[in-house]
Amino acid sequence: MLRQGLRLLLTACVALFAVASLGKNANDNSKNISPWPGGAEVAVVLTYDDALDSHLDIAIPQLNAHKLPGTFYLSGARPSIRARLAEWRSAAAAGHELGNHMLYHPCRKSLAGRDWVKPWQDLDHYTLEQFVDELQTTNSLLAAIDGERTRSFAYPCGDMQAGGEDIVASLKRHAVAARFGSADGQHAIDDGNFYQLESFDALGKSGDELIAVVEAARAENSLVGFMFHGVGGDYLTTSAEAHRVLLDYLAAHPDVYWVATVRDAVAQLQRFQGGQQRKSEPLASTAREN
Numbered sequence: 001m002l003r004q005g006l007r008l009l010l011t012a013c014v015a016l017f018a019v020a021s022l023g024k025n026a027n028d029n030s031k032n033i034s035p036w037p038g039g040a041e042v043a044v045v046l047t048y049d050d051a052l053d054s055h056l057d058i059a060i061p062q063l064n065a066h067k068l069p070g071t072f073y074l075s076g077a078r079p080s081i082r083a084r085l086a087e088w089r090s091a092a093a094a095g096h097e098l099g100n101h102m103l104y105h106p107c108r109k110s111l112a113g114r115d116w117v118k119p120w121q122d123l124d125h126y127t128l129e130q131f132v133d134e135l136q137t138t139n140s141l142l143a144a145i146d147g148e149r150t151r152s153f154a155y156p157c158g159d160m161q162a163g164g165e166d167i168v169a170s171l172k173r174h175a176v177a178a179r180f181g182s183a184d185g186q187h188a189i190d191d192g193n194f195y196q197l198e199s200f201d202a203l204g205k206s207g208d209e210l211i212a213v214v215e216a217a218r219a220e221n222s223l224v225g226f227m228f229h230g231v232g233g234d235y236l237t238t239s240a241e242a243h244r245v246l247l248d249y250l251a252a253h254p255d256v257y258w259v260a261t262v263r264d265a266v267a268q269l270q271r272f273q274g275g276q277q278r279k280s281e282p283l284a285s286t287a288r289e290n
């Protein structure tokens, strides 16, 4: 009886070990497949919201010093668009993406902590048609600045409803991707939903804390996003020092960290996912194509 029990236990242990080894090999294989250019281990998108002066004064000069691209989500009615239009145009010419963050930065006033939302910015009182109108007008404004036709979007306040209606279906006709906030900022490489592109809120974080977010994503080969507001000034601020430390770190190993605009990172991941899809299709369908 005892011997039979021992044999059973041994069989179970061998089976468990085999399953564990299989799992390990599967993980190891997946880590060998990098969707990122040059076999980089992680893609990093640096995004900046609300068209703030500190982007033009601090963030962009720091990015340019390392030739790293950022994605700037502009709200068309912000003062810096009127006062510093030529500088935004120069930023786009230097390789930064200008993204759509609406004209009036509408947010849902009915949610907690939204006392600051003015009645005319209240997304709860928009119609879907009004939302789409403003979305398209912002695309036109941005095209007049940078001449681009492909545009990504960032949800003001992360809100995805206008007048109680879901905005995502409409958004898909006017933007290639849409960014919102999330805890770890990671978008998995097999995730085909580009209208909930993750980003880590860099508010108040140190350089080391930002680097830790990149390293966690590196372990997964994922696409990691950062959301900045003020950099060394304005509001919801990340210090200029923390921002610089992160950029220094990323720029030191371009073979490991692929820093891209949202537009480029999404296009790259879509190509990769399309390739993976074709590989997994049965041979018969390939034959039919030929």
Ligand SMILES: [Zn+2]
Residues within 6 Å of the ligand: 049, 050, 101, 105, 155, 156, 157
């Ligand atoms: Zn915003």
